[in-house]
Amino acid sequence: MTSVDTERSITVTVNGVPREATLPVRRLLSDALRHDLGLTGTHVGCEHGVCGACTVLVDGQPMRSCLVLAVQVDGASVTTVEGLARDDHQGGQVLHPVQETFRECHALQCGFCTPGFLVTIAAGLEARDKAAEITEEEVDEIVGGNLCRCTGYANIKKAVRHAAAAMRPTGADHTGHFGGGDGAW
C-alpha cells in the first residue's frame, strides 16, 4: 500500500557526496539545499520559476530548484554552483571555464543571480556540440530563462561566448580569448 506522508527521509547525492535529510514533504528543493544541507550557494529569488537564480542540475539536467519538491529528488544526483569547480588533484580546485570567464568579463555586479546563471550556462555549454562555434541564438537560448537586474546581460553573453571557446576541444579552430580548452568539462 502506498504510504501518504507529511515527512520523509531522503538520500540525495549532492555535488558527488551522498547526503541524507529528514524533511517535511512540502519542502522545496531550493530550501532543502540551503536550510537542511547548508549549501547557500543556490540563491532563491522569485520562488515561482521566473528568475532562474535557483537553477541546479538534477541528474545532469538544469531545473528550477524552487519548482521541485525535495522529496522528488530522493535517489537522484544534484549539482549546485558549489559543485561546478573541479579538483585539481593538488589540494585545490579549478574553476569551471564559465566561472573564469564571468570573472574575466565582469559578468556580475551584485552577484545574486550569478549561481543560477553559472549552473544554467555550464549545462547549456555541456549539452551543445563543443567543437562548433557558438551562435548568438544559442547564447540567447541558454541564458534566456535567467534574470539579471544589474548587468544588462552584455557581459554575461560575452562570458558565455568566451567559455564556449575555452571548452572547444584542442585542435578545433577558434579565435576565442580562452584558447586550448581540453573539452573535458
Next chain:
Amino acid sequence: MKPAPFRYADPGSLDEALDVLVAEGAGAKVLAGGQSLIPLLSMRLAAPATLVDINRVPDLDTVEATGDGVRVGALVRHVGLLHDAAAARVQPLLARATANVAHPAIRNRGTTVGSIAHADPSGEMTAVLALTGGSVTVATPSGRSTVGWRDLFVGPLETSVHGPAIVVDAFFPALPPRSGTAFAEISRRKGDYAVCGAGVVVTLSENGTVSAVRASYLSVGLVPEVYDLTDAVNGQAADSADWAAAGELARTLVDPDGDLHASADYRRLLVGVLTERTLAEAAAEAVLRSAA
C-alpha cells in the same frame, strides 16, 4: 512563498495512484512535472490536502507516433517531445509549439500532458490540442475514457476531469495531406507567457489552391478555440493568397481580454499580425509537402 502543508504519496503504479486518489478524496491533486502546479502552491493560489506524485508510475513516458497521430504519455517532458523526430514528422506543430514552451530548465521538468491538464489559456499545448482536434485519455477506477478537447476545457485552469482521475495521455491527430503549419508568439522575454500567440494549419486542394485555414490563439479568450479562416482566402493560389484578409477576419472573430500585460485592442492587433505572418509560412510548407 512556501506551499501550505500537504500530504504526499508517490505510488509505483497507476492502480495504486488511483487508489490513493480515491482514499484521499476531493482534496487530492495529481503532480507530474509541477512547473505550473508548484508555483500555484507557493503562491497559495492552490492548497490541495494531498499531492499524488505520478513520477514513479511506469509506462507513462512514451511518445508513440503512427500514421494516425501522436500519443504522448503523461510523463513525457516538453524537451522529449521537442526532440522527437518521428512525432515532428507526423504532426510538425508539436515540435514547433514545444520550442516556445518556457525555458530549457522548465522544459526539462514540465510535462506536455500536465500543461494540458492545467488548462491555461496562455499555454502552447492547450492551443495545439485544440488546433489538431486532439483528445486526452482519462483513467479512473472504473476504466478509461477519451475526452475530446472541446469537452475538456471548461474555463481558465479548469477542465471537465474531476474526482479520482488521471490524464494518462494526450493524442494529437496527424497533419492531413497537402497541409502546412506554423506557430509564433509575442512575449516580453523569450520563453515567458505569450502576450499573444498563434498556431495555424493551411490545407491545399489537389490543384494547389487554398482549401482550408484554421487558427488557434494563446492568451486570447478563456479557453482554447479554433477559428475557421477559410472564407477569407478560399480557392486562392497558395503563393499569393491574401493572408492579410485572413488576419483581418481573425481580428473580427476573437474576443481577447485586456490585462496588465496588454490591452484587448493590442491583443486583437497581434492576432491579425501573427495570423498573416504564420499563414504565409504555413502555406509555403503546405506547397512543399504537396510536392513531396
